[in-house]
Amino acid sequence: MADESVDPNRSDTTPELLWNVGDETEVIRPVSESPFTAVIDPMDDNMDALGKVKVKKKRLIWPWIVLAVVLVLGAATAGGWWFFESHALPGVSLWGNSMVGKSRQQIINAIDDQVNNTAVPVEYNGETASFTLKELGYDIDSEEIADQVVNAKRDGAWWKRYLPNEQENIEPDISLSVADGSVIDEALGTAEVTPVDAQVTLNADGNGFDVVPMQLGKGADAQAVAEQGIAAVESLGDVQPQTVTIELKDTEPAVTDTIANEAKATLDGLVSNPVEIKVNDHTIATIDAPALAASMTINANEQAKLADNETRNGYVVFNADKMQEYYNNSIKTNLQTGREDREVVVNNNGEELEVVTEGHDGVTVADGADTNIGPQLVEALANGGGSVSVEGTVDPMQTKTTKRHVVVDLSDNKVYAYENDQLIRTMSMSAGQGNSRTTGECVSGGDLCTPTGDFTIWLKYESQDMSGNLTLSDGSTSQWDVKGVGFVNYFSRSGCAIHRIATSGYVSDAAVAAMGNTSHGCVGIGWDQAEWFYNWCVMGTTVHVQV
Known part of the structure; x- marks a missing residue:
């Protein structure tokens, strides 16, 4: 209401x-x-x-504020991540100069600008000039250095990459020895004697390398000038070069003996561990010393920029075009499609004594499969070894062995030659005077006996003058002096050999059979057998002497 x-x-x-x-x-x-x-x-x-x-x-707005903050932080983080993917990370420096946020191209430009444009003033006897590092022979690979800077810290934990206190300083070495004083000598008239580089050359056997020593020169001290230029480069322009008063001194060439020996060590390592060329995991060729010599040069500046067809291993620079040319002319031409088996001689211990036929695989490389093998090979050489595979087929060679073995039987006075455990020749012989002609036993108290046991042929002479003297167990001496003993095969280190029987004239195998034991411990065989035995019984053949 x-x-x-x-x-x-x-x-x-x-x-x-x-x-x-x-x-x-x-x-x-x-x-x-x-x-x-x-x-x-x-x-x-x-x-x-x-x-x-x-x-x-009441409307709650704080969750929206938090969300907005999270989104902003996320966007900033994503943006920072994206930015630093192509720029130097926090905490990275080059020669002590902070590179944080610098792009690869900015770093390249900064280095190139200093090398190409920063001139060091010099003075000599009232004459003045200025020289850049580039004019002094420096060719610094700014691209490689920039890559090192941009990639620094990227191998560690991802969250440490962006921490400024996690630092990494890139310090590429710019060697003073690279400085070439010829431009200074030409400009100021200071040259007296031009230095000559040390060289690394293929040795006479073609299986390794020798160093030809450098020759010192006399002229401007280019290293003092380079030192000022390098300081400017490593400060990226913060340090200005000071005037250098030129002094004449003994000057070393760019390639010193030290550098040449280091290069030789690199090449020797590649010879002992050669890069292999393979077809279906089967090695058909290796990069040997001649191949290395044909494709390499020595560069004293390890920071020098390489051409597109070059690779580097220390001071050694390999050229892919030269390697391709060597492969085409010296490797591929020796590959044969038909297989030839390898034949070798071994002793009773299975040790290889002689190669009768080297043999080779049957190799067919697929058309076009090796047209780009040069760049692949020099890349493997830069990495210190490995292999390069090409398409094709291989019929692998087999190895045939012939086993040779000698048995000297002192009881039946025979020398037996065996091949593959089959008796191929029997020769009569005359043993040491101290051995029983019937039993073969040494019966003279050890004097003038042929030793028993297992031996190998370790020394051979087609002809030898033999002389010597022995003091026997009874105090007497035995002397001999025989000229021109033929076809000598030493089996014991005490001086016992199998040789043509030491007589002044021809003695046949049959005549030896009728003789007694006449030697001082050697085994004499007939003149009609000795040359054949000498040629057949190669160095390392096993000899078993028994009674």
Whole structure:
């Protein structure tokens, strides 16, 4: 029920409408006619249908703030990650100069600018000039150095890459020995004697390398000038070169004996561990010393920029075009499609004594499979070894062995020659005077006997003068002096040999059979057998002497 009343305590006379709803009474104020009184729109969104003021719900905005911060940080992190993928990481420096955020090209430009444009002033007897490192013979591989800087710290834990306190300083060595003083000598007239580089050449046997020593010169001290230029490069321009007063001195060439010997060691290592050329995992050729000599040069500047067809191993630079040419002319031409087996002579111990036929595989390289083998080979040489594979087919050679062995029987006075365990020749012989002709035993107290046991041929002479003397067990001496003993094959280190019987004239095998034991311990065979035996019984042949 509605009820109108006027509150006597109110200052205005605007009536209020009281509305009873159940146990509750609500007050509804009429619209004020005062222009200063706020008008409540009955359709205001802040009121309900009964005119009640709605209570607005509080909106939580802090999760959105956190999300925004996370998104910003994520974007910054992603952007930083993307940026540093192609730029030097925090904590990376070059010669002590911070490279943080530098791109590869910026680093290249900074180095090249110093090498090519920073000039060192020099003075000699009132004459002045200036020279850049480039003019002094320096060719610094700025691209390689830039790669080292940009790739620094990337091998460690990923989260450490971006920490400034995790530092790595790249310090490529720029050698003073590279400095070439000829440009100074030409400009200032200081040349007296031109130095000559040490050389690394193929040795006479063609299986290794020799060093030809350097020759000192006399002229301007180019290293003092280079030292100023290098300081400018390594400071990336912060240090300005000082004027150098030229002094004449004994000058070393760019390739010193030390550098040449280091290069020789590199090449010797590649000879002992050669790069192999393979077809189907079968080695068909190796890069030997002549191949290395044909494709290499010595460069004293390990920081020198290489041509596209070159690789480097220390001071040795390999040229892919020269290697391809050597392969085409000296390796491929020796490959044969038909197989030839290898034949060797071995002794009773299986040791190889002589190569009768070297033999070779049957090799066919697929058309075009080796047109780019030169670059592949010099890349392997730069890495210190390995192999390069080409497509093709191989019929591998086999090895045929012929085993040779000698038996000296002191009891039947015969020398037996065996091949592959088959008796191929029997020869009569005369042994030491101290051996029994019947039993072969040494019966003279050890004097003048042919020793028993297993031996190998260790020394051979087609002809030898023999002389000597022995003190026998009874105190007497035995002496001999025989000229021109033929076809000598020593088997014992005490001096016993199988040789043509030491007589003044021809003695046949049959005649030897009728003789007694006449030597001082050697084994004498007939003149008609000795030359054949000498040629057949190669160095290292095993000899068994028995009774």
